[in-house]
Amino acid sequence: MKHLPTLFRHELRVLLVAPSTYVAGVLALFIMGFFYFYVVIETAVREQETPPSELFFGTFWIPVLLIVPMLTMRSIAEERRLGTLQTLMTTPVSAAEVVTSKFLAAYTFYIVLWACAGAYPLIAASVLGRETAGHVLLEPGPLLGGYAFVCLTGTLFVAVGIFSSSLTRSQLVAGMLSFSVIFLLIVGVLAVKAVGSNMEALPLLTDEGLGYIQIFEHFEDFTRGVIDTRPVVYYLSGTVLVLALSTLVVESRA
Amino acid sequence: MASTTSNIEARSLSKYYGSQTAIKDLSFSVTKGEVVGFLGPNGAGKTTTMRILAGLLPATSGEAYVAGHAVACDPSAAKRNIGYMPEQNPLPEDMRVAEYLRFRARLKEVPRREIRRRVGEAMELCDLHRKAARKIIGALSKGFRQRVGIADAILGHPDVTILDEPTIGLDPHQIILMRKLIDRLRERTTMILSSHILAEVEMSCDRVLILSHGRLVAEGTHTALRDEFIRNTRYRAEILGNESDVRAEIEAVSPDVQIVSRRTDPVDGFVTFEMETPARENLSEPLLARLHAAPSLRVRAFERVNPRLEDIFLAATQRSWEIEAGGEANGRPHPPPAKPR
Numbered sequence: 001m002k003h004l005p006t007l008f009r010h011e012l013r014v015l016l017v018a019p020s021t022y023v024a025g026v027l028a029l030f031i032m033g034f035f036y037f038y039v040v041i042e043t044a045v046r047e048q049e050t051p052p053s054e055l056f057f058g059t060f061w062i063p064v065l066l067i068v069p070m071l072t073m074r075s076i077a078e079e080r081r082l083g084t085l086q087t088l089m090t091t092p093v094s095a096a097e098v099v100t101s102k103f104l105a106a107y108t109f110y111i112v113l114w115a116c117a118g119a120y121p122l123i124a125a126s127v128l129g130r131e132t133a134g135h136v137l138l139e140p141g142p143l144l145g146g147y148a149f150v151c152l153t154g155t156l157f158v159a160v161g162i163f164s165s166s167l168t169r170s171q172l173v174a175g176m177l178s179f180s181v182i183f184l185l186i187v188g189v190l191a192v193k194a195v196g197s198n199m200e201a202l203p204l205l206t207d208e209g210l211g212y213i214q215i216f217e218h219f220e221d222f223t224r225g226v227i228d229t230r231p232v233v234y235y236l237s238g239t240v241l242v243l244a245l246s247t248l249v250v251e252s253r254a
Numbered sequence: 255m256a257s258t259t260s261n262i263e264a265r266s267l268s269k270y271y272g273s274q275t276a277i278k279d280l281s282f283s284v285t286k287g288e289v290v291g292f293l294g295p296n297g298a299g300k301t302t303t304m305r306i307l308a309g310l311l312p313a314t315s316g317e318a319y320v321a322g323h324a325v326a327c328d329p330s331a332a333k334r335n336i337g338y339m340p341e342q343n344p345l346p347e348d349m350r351v352a353e354y355l356r357f358r359a360r361l362k363e364v365p366r367r368e369i370r371r372r373v374g375e376a377m378e379l380c381d382l383h384r385k386a387a388r389k390i391i392g393a394l395s396k397g398f399r400q401r402v403g404i405a406d407a408i409l410g411h412p413d414v415t416i417l418d419e420p421t422i423g424l425d426p427h428q429i430i431l432m433r434k435l436i437d438r439l440r441e442r443t444t445m446i447l448s449s450h451i452l453a454e455v456e457m458s459c460d461r462v463l464i465l466s467h468g469r470l471v472a473e474g475t476h477t478a479l480r481d482e483f484i485r486n487t488r489y490r491a492e493i494l495g496n497e498s499d500v501r502a503e504i505e506a507v508s509p510d511v512q513i514v515s516r517r518t519d520p521v522d523g524f525v526t527f528e529m530e531t532p533a534r535e536n537l538s539e540p541l542l543a544r545l546h547a548a549p550s551l552r553v554r555a556f557e558r559v560n561p562r563l564e565d566i567f568l569a570a571t572q573r574s575w576e577i578e579a580g581g582e583a584n585g586r587p588h589p590p591p592a593k594p595r
Binding site: 084 | 308309310330333334336338340342344345346347348357358360361362363406
């Protein structure tokens with residue numbers, strides 16, 4: 001992995017000059033800003049049991065579905081289309097280094113975008129007054145739990161985006177593929193759980209099995225401050241598995 | 255084990271894509287400092303062979319060694335000793351030339367302190383050190399892009415440089431510059447280059463490998479290939495006079511010399527005769543003396559025609575097709591070679 005720093009810097013630069021990065025950033029921050037505004041209004045109008053930060057992070061899946069495909073669709077697909085992936089593979093770098101650098105660069109941008117969204121509670125608290133609204137808006141528990149959840153789930157989502165990009169030469173196909181897979185991971189499992197009581201013959205489709213991969217359940221645990229090791233293992237092992245598959249694809253189809 | 259004198263060695267390389275054969279049982283070696291040209295019609299297997307040597311494609315069977323390292327077993331070591339410019343020479347459009355070369359130098363494990371010097375050296379060698387160095391690659395002409403590709407290939411001071419169609423898409427002026435560049439690289443690295451421009455290969459390469467249908471059909475220096483594939487010696491003369499007189503004079507020198515073609519100049523009536531003989535010795539002097547001495551003939555030009563690489567290439571590939579057709583007809587996979595023309 002000695003080429004990783006060089007490749008990582010290069011990938012960050014590639015993302016910085018790509019228009020899709022800025023489109024993803026602006027759209028995601030606009031949508032997140034809109035949701036935060038709505039959450040603040042709702043909290044102000046009627047009394048809420050749930051803290052505003054938890055309500056805000058509850059909408060995480062909408063920006064995720066927008067950010068991840070746009071940040072990752074270009075990564076390998078475009079290099080394959082242009083042929084620069086082939087040139088890259090003629091140097092002593094390994095496919096694992098190439099995939100990891102692309103993953104780390106996209107993940108860094110993903111985190112930067114969510115970090116930018118951290119300005120919303122600060123702005124809202126300073127506008128509404130720290131003494132009146134600050135303690136509600138800046139409640140550290142749900143805020144930190146929400147960010148920990150976003151950082152952890154982001155690894156798997158970005159890895160899925162990189163994997164989708166490794167499968168095709170078309171950015172559009174890569175983007176659609178990662179959107180669909182992430183949608184299935186977030187919403188699909190929820191839907192299966194809702195209708196899946198008669199599918200208990202399959203071990204993964206039992207309530208317990210579905211609960212293990214149910215992302216919304218993990219979200220609730222994190223925002224309540226319950227950090228279980230099982231979701232951590234699920235996301236990290238899933239990330240490693242998906243990145244390993246991407247490496248195999250790059251190795252076999254460079 | 256790889257040979258110690260060879261920088262590139264291929265042993266019985268084969269590559270199949272399903273039922274399609276890209277290359278079959280290909281064996282050759284290239285010694286240190288040699289410049290070798292790959293020739294072959296489209297689909298002959300040139301690029302496949304180069305991609306296998308560069309470690310981009312695994313061979314179905316056989317062994318390939320680059321600078322003594324087995325490409326399949328130790329691809330990293332092989333890649334450290336190889337500079338490869340692919341056919342389309344893909345480059346990132348949004349990087350500047352110097353910036354791209356510095357990035358590539360780091361990937362090729364050029365020592366940090368050496369990077370600036372090596373990039374400068376490669377750019378100077380490829381004539382990129384003036385205005386082009388700071389230009390965005392996407393804004394460069396085809397010729398400059400090819401030079402960036404070659405500069406990248408030689409950055410790591412590789413033992414072996416592989417250039418796939420380095421002159422494709424270049425205008426004649428750029429082709430001459432590219433030829434000069436290849437000449438300048440001659441001392442530094444062992445080189446394999448493929449080209450469709452036969453004159454290019456003839457001028458730049460020490461040795462030629464001719465591929466057809468995935469097989470090596472001919473290998474050797476230009477002279478050796480000419481001796482193997484072109485058995486007849488050809489002469490051309492521009493003469494004013496009767497053909498019967500010409501025939502009589504050349505038969506007096508050697509009865510084997512035959513007139514094979516004639517073309518009359520409509521302006522002055524001079525006829526360009528092409529003559530062929532299976533004799534290997536040079537008959538230029540006696541033929542010219544005889545024709546010149548004949549009172550009924552006026553000779554204004556005479557030359558011995560050296561066969562071009564194009565003729566050798568056509569003869570070699572045609573022979574391979576004949577062998578293949580013969581093999582298929584007889585149900586034999588490896589028939590004996592047909593007699594060269």
